[in-house]
Amino acid sequence: MKYRKGGAAAAAAGGSGGGESNDDGSSKAGRDAPPSIQLEIIEYNGGGREPPEKRLTLFALRLAVLEKAASGLGKLDFVWATVVLLGGFASALTITDFWCVTVILVSEGARVFSRSHELEWQHHSTLTSTAGGALRSSSRFFRRLVHALVDPAAAVVSDGGDATRDRAAQFQRQVVAFMRQRAWHAPDVSLLPYTGWVFVSKKIGRLLSWHQLLSASACVALSVARLWRHDFGSGETSNMRPALLLFYTLALAEALLFLLEKAYWTWKISVEKLLDQVGRECELGAYGHVSLTRFFYDAYSRCVTGSIFDGIKMDLVTFAEDLIVSEFLDEQLIGVRILQRFAHAAEGSTLRKLGTSPRSIERLVEMLNWKRPDEEEVRLCSAEVVSKLAGKRQNALRVSGIPGAIESVMSLLYTGWSAPASHDTTASPSSAAARGYDHPQFNLLGLLILKRLARDHDNCGKIGNTRGLLAKIIEFTHAKPELLLNPLTPASQVRAVKRALKLVKMLVSTTGGTGKILRRDVAENVFTVSSLRGVLQHGQQHRALQKLAMDILTGMAMDDDAKQVIVSTGGVVKLLLSMFFNADEKELGGEAGEALAMLALESEASCAAILKRGDVLDHLVSALEDDGEARRLNAARLMRNLCAYAGETHRPRLSKVAKAMPVVLKATMTGSDKILEVSVGLTTQICKFIDGDRFAAGLRAAGTDERGYVERLASILRENRYPVIRVPRMRRFVVHQVIWLMTSSSSAAGDGNNGGVGVDYVALLREAGMERLLESIADTTSELECYHVFSGSVGIGKHRESFSAAVDAALELLAGDGARAEA
Structure with missing residues (x-):
């Protein structure tokens, strides 16, 4: 038995298995060690380095320490001045100290107050458009x-x-x-009428920043001047001098801390270009500076308004998730670009974080529907992120679980390639915009997302049930001859055809009832087989496409109606036979043989179409002696199905398969696994065209005798005391061959023909312990042995005779009661 790639089983008689490799790779075996932060960091960046944005959050933390220290000193200084100086010594202060204290208090009070709001304005100032000159041309x-x-x-x-x-x-x-x-863009809001750009909100942050610098500078100047002259506090009150000394000292310390913070800020941002460095390490491209500026202000704001450690808990992924749910396109673009970059660079950690955020996944899926020209880049980036999410099976389930998710992915597929001529004045602007839209890239991403979603059985059903989607996918499998034959064809076009073929292959290979419905729906599309025929006929330069086309035909052939469609489409069977018999086509020949064997299974019409080629049986007999195991296996499977299901009309022509008997018997004596299974099955079918004498001659030509052959059959049953899922028809074929041996022996004895077949097979079988083996088999028969083909755990094409009935017939013949049974 062979399981088809993607989950469905092919012909139970054989074929090499193997599934497609997952995009997300195989899981590694874990160790019994607790998880650590170091492991997360290594996975994040792949080289053991910390995420680059941690340098920004650390910078924000250090700035916040200076800011909070300065603010604390400023508050203490303000309280000291208002309570002690102005409250206790207001009348005793000299006019100079009074005005110095007053100016310092007003300046510092205004600075502290404006500082609390500066971050808000500076944050708004980063909400600039990322679309180039959009704001400049407003x-x-x-x-x-x-x-x-x-x-x-x-x-x-x-x-x-x-x-x-x-x-x-x-x-x-x-x-x-x-x-x-309908909402205002905050940086462009004019706060006062008739003031133009002066009071635009994005300018206020700069005004507040300059105001704080001037206030701090004034405090330093006044404090230093008064401390330098120290002519304050003389008079009646002896405590006024230390009170003023403390006030000026606190004011100077507070202003110097603030200026130190500003100097540190300017050094890191303007001189060392910290934002640019981090942007290069994160590889955020042209939008890196704007993105990281927004991120830095958010982190710094958290450190200042809350705990100083709040900002260091931030990361760019969470920051981007917050931006994509914004109502402004520039913020959405910043967020989705960050996610796109990190989904490629730090795939594991980023996708894990995104996968646990339903809000973010829903927003990304929603963006797939955005079709306005100015939203093209947001849509493209979100499609790339969703494709990465769909590459993880658990995340794929979350994506497909969103209502309308499949429809959103479907919106990425554009198949309306016919456009009006350039001289046509009736062409609509929408069609002109459509021509300028990057449809090939969106098509590739849409097909990739669907292919990754289709790994899950339930998602295959959703894809099939989405109205119009299956027709669009099949339309992408159509490749014109000039596309396949031209070596200069853009790689994106060939890649689109390949992804569509892979997706259709996964759909027709789906297991269970869902797969049955999908195979029927795919076959009912009138363009499916014609498109596959075009790939087979003109795809010599694209062998991978031809292989996928044959895999699809094999999957479709599991459905009886689909077999009729394939056979009735002119040239398909002829192309498959040519590829199978071409000695140079080793890999494709095996795929073609598998498709032909599946077509011939229980289909008289398919067998008739295959036998239209006059030399088909000669080629099959020759292929049985080929060095390639896959070629021999498929040739034996095809020949067996032709003998079993071609009907009486072709019986005279099929008699020439008898010359293959020595080769088949030799394979029975030396083969194993699938080759052995199909060889025994083919032997049973060939025996329908020969008598006992020719069978004995075949044994001699194979280098064995009757006793050796019987012992080989007994050893096969001993090795398969229970049904084996890989070769589920092995025991059935052996039992049928045992029945033929006993019936041929009885016929020869009744006719008095003791020529080369005078061997009593019943006696030989008894000596080999066949009766005990058959009784053991009768107790272990399974439903697994009653079907030709399997789609997952669902059997397709049930044998006309139950296996238990065949075993009972063999036991009756072996008992010597003269019963007859049909093999």
Whole structure:
């Protein structure tokens, strides 16, 4: 028995098994050791280094330490001044100290207050567009917007050239798309009317930053000046001098700490270019600086507003997950780009983190439906991340479990390649935009996601049940001759055909009732077999495509209706026979033979189509002596099925298979596993065309005699005391051959023909212990031995005669009661 790649079983008679390798690789055996942080770091970066963004969170932590220390000193200084100095010594202070204290308090109070809000403004200042000059051209767009709303035609004509109705309609759609954004973009909000860019929110952070620098500088200057002169505190109150000394010292220390923080900030960001360094290590590309600036401000804000350790708990993956659920396209693009990069560079940890976040998965799947031109990059990045998620089986189940997920993936597939001619003035702008859209890349990603989802049995059913999806997938399997024959064909087009073929192969190889329905649905599509025929006929330069096409035909042939479709499609059987009999096609020949054997199984029409080729039996007999095991195996399987199911019409022609008897008997005596199984089965079928004399001659030609052959059959049953899933028909074939031996022996004795077959096979079988073996088999028969083909654990093509009935017939003949049984 052979299990098809993807899960379904092929013909029970043989074929080499093996499944497709998983994209996510095989799991490694674990050790009895507790997990450690070091192991996570190694998996994250692959080379033992820490994630680059940890340098930013550490920088944010150190800045927060300085900031909180300065803020603490400032608060202490403020309380000391208000309670002690102004509260206790207000009337005794000199005019100079009074105004110095007042200026320092007002400046520091304003600085502390503005510092608490600066991070918010600075955070908003990073919400700049990542689309290049979109913000820089906003004023021009607003002017055009006003003109468009008043006079659309004039607005378009003002661009110069001959304006067309097409361009006017296109601009109106841009206006509508802009107006759909119902929320303000925070960096561009003007806080006061008629102030222009001066009070735009993204400028406020810079104003606050400069205000704090000036305040700190003023505090340093005033404090140093008063401490330098130290002419304060003389008079009636002896405690005023130390009180002022402490105040100026605290103010100086607080201002210096703040300036140290700003200097450290400037050194790391502007001189050492920390953001650029981390961006290069993370390989975030052009958007790295904006992304990491946002990340740094978030981490720093957490350290300042909460515990200083809150920021170091952040990582870029969690940060990106928060951004993709934003309502603004630039933030979504930043987030999805980070996820795309990390899904490639640190696949294990990133996908594990994403897989445990239903909100993020739902958002990524939702992005697959976005089709506006300005959302193309977001959609592409999200498709790449989803394809990586689908590569992990557990995550694939989470993706497919989202309502509408398969439909979202289906939206990536575009098959409308026919476009209007360039001179056609009726061509719509949407079709022009479609031509500019990167459809091949989306098609490849969509097919990849579906292929990875199809590893799960339930997902195959969902794919088949999604309206219109199966037809789209099959449409991608169609490859024109010029595409297959042209060596300069873009690799993306060939890759799309290959992925579609792999996906169809997985669908037709699905096990159980789901696989039965999918094979029927695939066969009912009128383009399926024609597309496969085109690949077989013109795909000489793409052997992998031809192999996939034959695998699909083999899977489809498990369905009776599909066999009829394949046989009735002209040229398919002829192409398979040519590949099978071509001595140079070793690998493809085995696949072609497997497909032919499956087609011939229990199908008289298929056998008739195969036998239309006059030399087919001669080639099969020759193939039985081939060096390749796969070629011999498939030739034996095909010949057996032709003998068993071709019908009486072709019986005279099939008699020539008798010349293969010595080769088959020799394989029975020396072979094992699948070769042995199919050799015994083929022997039983060939024996229908010969008598006992020719069988004995075949034994002599194979280098054995009757006794040796009987002992070989007995040894086979001893080695298979129980059904073996790899060769489930082994015992059935042996029992049928034992029945033929005993019936031929009885016939020869009744006819008085003692020529070379005067051997009493019943006696030989008894001497070999066959009766005891058959009784043991009668107690261990299984439903497994009643089917030709298996789709997982579901049998397909049940034998007409139950195995237990065949065993009982053999025991009756062996008992010598004169009973007759049909083999």
